[in-house]
Amino acid sequence: MRFFSEITKGLIKENPMFVLVLGTCPTLAVSTSVINALGMGAAVTFVLICSNIIISLIKNIVPSSIRIPIYIVVIAAFVSVVDMTMAAFLPDLHKALGIFIPLIVVNCIILGRAEAFASKNNVLYSLADGIGMGLGATLALTIVATIREILGSGTWLGIRVMPNSYEPMLVAILAPGAFFTLGFLMALMNRLKEKRA
Amino acid sequence: MTYIGEIFVMAMSAIFIQNFLLSRFLGLCPFLGVSTRIDSAFGMGMAVIFVMTLTSSITYLINVYLLAAYPYLQTIAFILTIAALVQFVEMVIQKNAPALYKSLGVYLPLITTNCAVLGVALLNTTAVRSDGVTPYNFLDSTLNGFFSGVGFTTVLLAMAGIRQRLGLVKLPKYMRGMPIALILAGTMALAFYGFMGFKL
Numbered sequence: 598m599r600f601f602s603e604i605t606k607g608l609i610k611e612n613p614m615f616v617l618v619l620g621t622c623p624t625l626a627v628s629t630s631v632i633n634a635l636g637m638g639a640a641v642t643f644v645l646i647c648s649n650i651i652i653s654l655i656k657n658i659v660p661s662s663i664r665i666p667i668y669i670v671v672i673a674a675f676v677s678v679v680d681m682t683m684a685a686f687l688p689d690l691h692k693a694l695g696i697f698i699p700l701i702v703v704n705c706i707i708l709g710r711a712e713a714f715a716s717k718n719n720v721l722y723s724l725a726d727g728i729g730m731g732l733g734a735t736l737a738l739t740i741v742a743t744i745r746e747i748l749g750s751g752t753w754l755g756i757r758v759m760p761n762s763y764e765p766m767l768v769a770i771l772a773p774g775a776f777f778t779l780g781f782l783m784a785l786m787n788r789l790k791e792k793r794a
Numbered sequence: 795m796t797y798i799g800e801i802f803v804m805a806m807s808a809i810f811i812q813n814f815l816l817s818r819f820l821g822l823c824p825f826l827g828v829s830t831r832i833d834s835a836f837g838m839g840m841a842v843i844f845v846m847t848l849t850s851s852i853t854y855l856i857n858v859y860l861l862a863a864y865p866y867l868q869t870i871a872f873i874l875t876i877a878a879l880v881q882f883v884e885m886v887i888q889k890n891a892p893a894l895y896k897s898l899g900v901y902l903p904l905i906t907t908n909c910a911v912l913g914v915a916l917l918n919t920t921a922v923r924s925d926g927v928t929p930y931n932f933l934d935s936t937l938n939g940f941f942s943g944v945g946f947t948t949v950l951l952a953m954a955g956i957r958q959r960l961g962l963v964k965l966p967k968y969m970r971g972m973p974i975a976l977i978l979a980g981t982m983a984l985a986f987y988g989f990m991g992f993k994l
Contacts, residue, residue, distance in 0.1 A: 618826070618972055619823070620823075621822040621823060621826065622819050622820055622821070622822045622823070622909045623819075625819045625822065626818070626819035626820075665877075665906075666874065666877050669873055669874070669877060669906070670870060670873075670874065673869050673870040673873050673874075674870065676869055677866055677867075677869050677870065680869065681866060696913060696916050696917065699868070699869045699912070699916055700820075700909045700912060700913060700916070702869055702873050702912065703873070703906075703907040703908065703909045703911075703912050704907075704909075705823055705907055708907055768984070771987065772816060772817045772819065772983045772987070773980045773981070773983040773984040773987065774980070775819070775980075776976045776977065776979045776980030776983055777976075777977060777980040779976050780972075780973045780974070780975075780976030780977035780979075780980060781973070781977070783972050783973040783976065784968050784969050784973035784974075785968075787967070787968035787969075787973065788968040791967060791968055
């Protein structure tokens with residue numbers, strides 16, 4: 598049963614993006630369209646699951662004083678795998694995400710989960726945590742991207758959803774729009790939490 | 795273009811036009827984390843400039859001389875270089891400026907996972923001069939690292955100045971902290987978009 602609760606906690610209660618505020622850079626940078634957000638989410642989820650599994654397997658062998666560099670190397674290896682796989686099979690997406698694929702290495706969500714969860718729990722729970730946190734990050738990315746894509750280009754996943762008379766609000770897909778969207782979303786989350794309390 | 799002109803273009807675009815924080819979205823975690831007080835923002839900024847300059851020059855050499863045959867090792871090699879450098883800077887600051895070390899606290903090791911540092915190393919490998927063809931040489935990469943760090947620090951300090959005053963403002967509870975910081979950053983990004991129009 599705990600397996601499932603480890604998965605679901607990442608979605609809302611401990612959502613890496615909105616609640617823990619980790620990994621803001623890729624969220625803001627690649628959320629210009631939903632397809633980019635989903636691609637990034639999938640890449641992050643894959644790296645997170647793999648690194649969580651490996652790190653929870655080696656947690657007893659790794660001396661604690663040099664654990665961070667070792668975790669980073671494990672993560673960097675999986676990121677290179679994702680980077681090259683994407684370049685080979687999804688060249689367009691790879692181009693759109695650009696530098697943010699290799700930058701998954703320094704995404705604080707992944708190192709944060711390695712340090713806070715995988716290094717203390719067994720493989721099964723670490724796998725569940727990886728799935729949950731990965732999906733949570735993807736969910737957050739997709740929400741931000743949905744708002745930005747609809748406002749900024751009038752489309753969702755490339756399909757036109759706004760009437761033709763809608764004048765796209767260009768600022769939403771530019772850099773400032775990313776900050777505003779995330780800022781207001783977080784304020785909304787806080788407001789909802791306040792009301793429930 | 796003369797080399798001085800080239801450097802000027804590089805400085806302007808790294809600091810204002812393509813600012814790391816506001817238009818490239820690199821290094822936002824420390825930006826949102828340490829920008830609450832000017833003195834710690836200043837310390838962090840100086841550490842970032844130092845690490846970014848060193849990283850740019852060292853990763854340039856590694857990329858050109860060691861990784862030419864093994865391009866797939868780029869990510870791993872770069873992140874290890876950065877981790878080692880940050881450790882070094884941390885030891886130097888701890889020994890020579892204990893007060894600064896205290897105020898930076900947990901943020902110094904976090905420079906390792908600051909995407910701005912890895913970002914500048916990766917961007918330098920593909921960057922070209924303003925003529926559009928000449929790839930960056932050793933000096934270009936180092937200078938670009940330095941100016942990118944300066945751009946980071948400029949915005950970090952400006953943000954810290956605003957947030958310090960923000961403490962006196964009455965805000966609804968749900969806007970305090972992260973939400974208002976993000977909205978402020980958005981407003982600053984909007985202002986920085988004004989620099990986009992410059993043709994250098």
